[in-house]
Each structure stands twice: as structure tokens, then as C-alpha cells.
Amino acid sequence: MLAFVFLIAQTAIAQEGMPIYSDYLTDNYYLIHPSMAGAANCAKIRVTGRQQWFGDDDAPSLLTANINGRIGESNSGIGAIFYxxxxxxxxxxxxxxxxAHHIMFSRTEVDLNMLSFGLSIGALQYKLDETAFIDEPFDPIIAGIEQSATDFNIDFGFSYFLYNFYAHATVKNMLKNDGVNSNENGLYVYDNPREFLLSAGNVFQKYGSEWSFEPSLMFMYKDGTKESSIDINGKAFKQMDFGVLWGGISYRRSLDGAEYQDGTEIASQNLQYVTPFLGINYDQFMFAYTYSYQANSVVYNNGGFHQLTLGFNFACKKERYHCNCPAVN
Incomplete structure (x- = not known):
């Protein structure tokens, strides 16, 4: 029973604001870091669809769509995310x-040395459908209708690029969720959905090689529940005649264990995800597939998490930097 509560709690906590999975690795950093709006040479459109636990009714699912790009020839960028x-x-x-605003420290654009700041303002609507509960035994808390509430929040972050190296730091959901005090039906899990994200990586390539490799890390901390986790990622790129073929693997591990009853003993486990992904860039189009597997002893379902990402680049400018920096060039 304790293990089941742990699994449900992990899912519920992920619902406070847009869930953070591994989709940022599919050339989609703007989805979690507002400072990436307009950072690249191209304006970008990305659409993702994620489905968990195929075959289970009402299993978690997520749809996102975002667009971002530079404002003309300025050092500013704008973007929008829908989910x-x-x-x-x-x-x-x-x-x-x-x-977002991008500040160049290098004398020319040939050598990449850029600091970016980004601010996102979000409007979120939460819903709880209680219409399916009207035939259940009477409960004064259940209204039997669709409850809803609207909230606003702010994300702020910065990114730094130096040649092939990059680092991001973002605070998501900076404002407290006041709706928890006015709603008695559990639409909000807690009143502090603030999250801190830190990520960094570097692209390595031997001179003249068609291959390049990108190790990276991301650390995530949830202020309301004092939970933390880390992503360890490896990504490879192969230059092809038609574009770029790329793929990799991500390992996410919670740094906080949860106890559950194993027979007559109390055991503990950490939430773990193993996520391979594969993508292709063809001309101005991008396609990627991501699969996540929960590698725990006790899980709700052995089925995986499937996600597709479609992308389109437009209004592209000539590559400005002599670096191996796929998120920018």
C-alpha cells in the first residue's frame, strides 16, 4: 500500500504546472528554459505528444506545442508554449x-560567448471531473460536477554559451499557488509549486569527424516537497547526406527514497527512469521518438511512456558561430 501511495504521489506532484520529462533532449530546451527563446539561428516550432501506460483507462497523457524565435535583427527573442x-x-x-534577451560578450559572432535571460508569464487552468462519482455512496465533499480553477505564474531563467559548452538555470512557478486556500476539493496538491532546474553540457567532436558527442546533466529540485532528482544524459550526432541523425539515452534518478512494505519488512526505493531517444533532422524538419521505462522493483504498470516530437525550423539565418553547438547554430 505504501508503494502504491508513493507512485500516485509522484504522478500527482508532476501535475503541478507542466510536467518535466526528457523531451528537452529532442532539441526542445525552450520547453523548460525561457532563456532559450530566440537563442538559435532559426525560429522553431515543436509539437510533442506523450502517452503513458497504453491499455490503462485514463492514463496520464501530455500534449505540448511551442514556437520561439528572434525579433528581427535584434538581440531579443519571443516565444509561446501551449500544453x-x-x-x-x-x-x-x-x-x-x-x-528573452541575449547579450554577446565576444567581439564578433564568430566565437560564441553569449548570456541569455528569459521571463515567461503563464496562465493555467486546473480541472477535476467529479461527474463520474455521482453514482457512488454519498460524500459531502463530492459535488458531482466539473470543478475548475485558474492560476497565473512566472518562470525566469538564464543560459550561458561558451563555444561548445552551455549551462542553464531556471526557476519555474515562482509565485505561490493561492488557490489551495480557497478550494476544498483538492484541485491543488500544495501551495508551493516552485521548481529549480540546473543543467549543463558540452559537445565534443574530433576535427574532420562526422560524429559528435554531447554528455549533459540536469538537476531538478521541488521546493514544496523538498524532492530532488538528477538526469544523466548522453547524446550522439552523425552528419548524413540528407541531414543529421542523432540519438542517445537519459537516466533519471530521484535522490529521495520512498518506503514500502516488502512482505514483513520495510524496504526503500528511488524513482528511476531510463529513456532512450532517436531523432532525425531533414532539411528544416525534425522528428524524434522517446521511450521511457520505469526501472523500479515496485511499479504501477510495466508499460512504458511513449512520446513523439515533430519540429519545423524557419526564418533561418546563416550559421553565425564557429562552434559545435546544435541548440544555437
Whole structure:
């Protein structure tokens, strides 16, 4: 029973704001870091669809769509994110609007040395569908209708690029969730959805080689529940005649264990995900597939988490930097 509660709690906590999975690794860093709006040479459109536990009714699912790009020839960028997240009888949808500014420290654009700041303002609507409960035994808390509430929040972050190296730091959901005090039906899990994200990586390539490799890390801390986790990622790129073929693997591990009853003993386990992914860039189009497997002894379902990402680059400019920096060039 304790293990089941642990699994449900992990899913519920992920629903406070847009869930953070591994989709940022599919050339989608703007989805979690507002400072990436307009950082690249191209304006970008990315659409993702994620489905968990195929075959289970009301299993969690997530749809996101985002667009970002530079404002003309300026050093500023703008972007927008739309998402819809469903988990059983709970669901939420939201929109974020972003402004970012990029400061060049190098004398010319040939050598990449750039600091970026980004601010996103979001409007989120939470829903709890209680219509399926009207035939259950009477409970004064159950209204038998679709409850909803709207909230606003802010994300702020910065990114730094130096040749092939990059680092990001973002605070998501900076504002407290006041709706928890006015809603008695559990639409909000807690009133502090603030999250801290730190990520860094570097691209390595031997001179003249068609291959390049990108190790990276991401650390995530949830202020409201004092939980933390780390992503360890490895990514490889292969230059092809038609574009770029790339793929890799990500390992996410929670740094906080949860106890559960194993027979007559109390055991502990940490949440773990293993996520291989594969993508292709063809001309101005991008396609990627991601599969996540929960590698725990006790799980709700042995089925995986499937995600597709479609992308389109437009308004592209000539590559400005002599670096192996796929997120920018």
C-alpha cells in the first residue's frame, strides 16, 4: 500500500504546472528554459505528444506545442508554449508567453560567448471531473460536477554559451499557488509549486569527424516537497547526406527514497527512469521518438511512456558561430 501511495504521489506532484520529462533532449530546451527563446539561428516550432501506460483507462497523457524565435535583427527573442496535461480525473491546460534577451560578450559572432535571460508569464487552468462519482455512496465533499480553477505564474531563467559548452538555470512557478486556500476539493496538491532546474553540457567532436558527442546533466529540485532528482544524459550526432541523425539515452534518478512494505519488512526505493531517444533532422524538419521505462522493483504498470516530437525550423539565418553547438547554430 505504501508503494502504491508513493507512485500516485509522484504522478500527482508532476501535475503541478507542466510536467518535466526528457523531451528537452529532442532539441526542445525552450520547453523548460525561457532563456532559450530566440537563442538559435532559426525560429522553431515543436509539437510533442506523450502517452503513458497504453491499455490503462485514463492514463496520464501530455500534449505540448511551442514556437520561439528572434525579433528581427535584434538581440531579443519571443516565444509561446501551449500544453494540455491529463491524469485520470484531473487535468490542466496552460499557455506561457516569453520574452528573452541575449547579450554577446565576444567581439564578433564568430566565437560564441553569449548570456541569455528569459521571463515567461503563464496562465493555467486546473480541472477535476467529479461527474463520474455521482453514482457512488454519498460524500459531502463530492459535488458531482466539473470543478475548475485558474492560476497565473512566472518562470525566469538564464543560459550561458561558451563555444561548445552551455549551462542553464531556471526557476519555474515562482509565485505561490493561492488557490489551495480557497478550494476544498483538492484541485491543488500544495501551495508551493516552485521548481529549480540546473543543467549543463558540452559537445565534443574530433576535427574532420562526422560524429559528435554531447554528455549533459540536469538537476531538478521541488521546493514544496523538498524532492530532488538528477538526469544523466548522453547524446550522439552523425552528419548524413540528407541531414543529421542523432540519438542517445537519459537516466533519471530521484535522490529521495520512498518506503514500502516488502512482505514483513520495510524496504526503500528511488524513482528511476531510463529513456532512450532517436531523432532525425531533414532539411528544416525534425522528428524524434522517446521511450521511457520505469526501472523500479515496485511499479504501477510495466508499460512504458511513449512520446513523439515533430519540429519545423524557419526564418533561418546563416550559421553565425564557429562552434559545435546544435541548440544555437
Amino acid at each position: 494540455s496535461d491529463k491524469n485520470g480525473y484531473h487535468s490542466q491546460s496552460g499557455v506561457y508567453l516569453t520574452y
